[in-house]
Amino acid sequence: MKVTLLTYTPEPDRVVATAARLCYSPKQPGEIWAAFTQEEQKTFLEKLIVNGHESPFEHVSFTFAIEGVSRALSHQLVRHRIASYSQRSQRYVTEAGFNPVLPPSIAQSPSAKERFAQVIKSIQDGYTDLVKMGIPKEDARYLLPNACETQLVMSMNARSLLNFLELRCCRRAQWEIRDLAWRIRTQVRTVAPLLFAISGPTCLAKGYCREGAFSCGQPYEKEVD
Numbered sequence: 001m002k003v004t005l006l007t008y009t010p011e012p013d014r015v016v017a018t019a020a021r022l023c024y025s026p027k028q029p030g031e032i033w034a035a036f037t038q039e040e041q042k043t044f045l046e047k048l049i050v051n052g053h054e055s056p057f058e059h060v061s062f063t064f065a066i067e068g069v070s071r072a073l074s075h076q077l078v079r080h081r082i083a084s085y086s087q088r089s090q091r092y093v094t095e096a097g098f099n100p101v102l103p104p105s106i107a108q109s110p111s112a113k114e115r116f117a118q119v120i121k122s123i124q125d126g127y128t129d130l131v132k133m134g135i136p137k138e139d140a141r142y143l144l145p146n147a148c149e150t151q152l153v154m155s156m157n158a159r160s161l162l163n164f165l166e167l168r169c170c171r172r173a174q175w176e177i178r179d180l181a182w183r184i185r186t187q188v189r190t191v192a193p194l195l196f197a198i199s200g201p202t203c204l205a206k207g208y209c210r211e212g213a214f215s216c217g218q219p220y221e222k223e224v225d
């Protein structure tokens, strides 16, 4: 998997802090923007997150290239509705010789890995045969597995990202989308350290488990930044 932060709203921490501060200040937005120190932004943004005043987080957006993930992952990803997605089409782009994503549980078992490879080869051959018979790609793709590698560009605002990271960094999330979520978290914290200071699974970010009876029982250790 490769995840690249392609672009994002400039000065995301300051944009959100300014927008939120405006709600409580008689000053002009430009004045607030110019005078806001890093320390003031930090204190203010922490308050917003703790109080659940999250709508100002919608002012900033982050766009990622997500490569080499499975269709199993992308199906889960696009359930996050507050985002924009573009995904390589299996109608227009051939999947002959597609790369399969190999789950670690299968990779570590030689016999499972061999069986997996046999079935993938059979699907690849079947797909190619159907296309050669004149079956359109959009129909031949009905053979394709969840393992089939895909590529996406995804844009999400910071509010939606906080929700995504809370749900998908959690150990209860499936391993591949969890891997993606942690990679995204690392990248957004680099460019927007204040917005994402309190982010990730609730055990790490907020000190409790939102999964209740379904808790994994293995909370993440508090980070030392």
Ligand SMILES: Cc1cc2nc3c(=O)[nH]c(=O)nc-3n(C[C@H](O)[C@H](O)[C@H](O)COP(=O)(O)OP(=O)(O)OC[C@H]3O[C@@H](n4cnc5c(N)ncnc54)[C@H](O)[C@@H]3O)c2cc1C
Pocket (backbone or CB within 6 Å): 079, 080, 081, 082, 083, 160, 163, 167, 168, 172, 173, 174
């Ligand atoms: C561990 C785990 C297991 C899961 N298992 C399953 C499963 O077995 N089956 C399954 O179908 N899904 C499953 N999901 C997917 C899950 O139900 C959500 O669809 C997915 O996580 C997207 O979350 P979301 O709706 O909060 O995100 P978004 O769609 O991005 O929505 C963000 C927020 O906006 C608000 N919102 C968005 N749309 C509406 C709306 N129409 N009405 C009201 N409020 C709205 C909600 O507050 C929502 O939290 C699972 C998710 C996780 C993390």
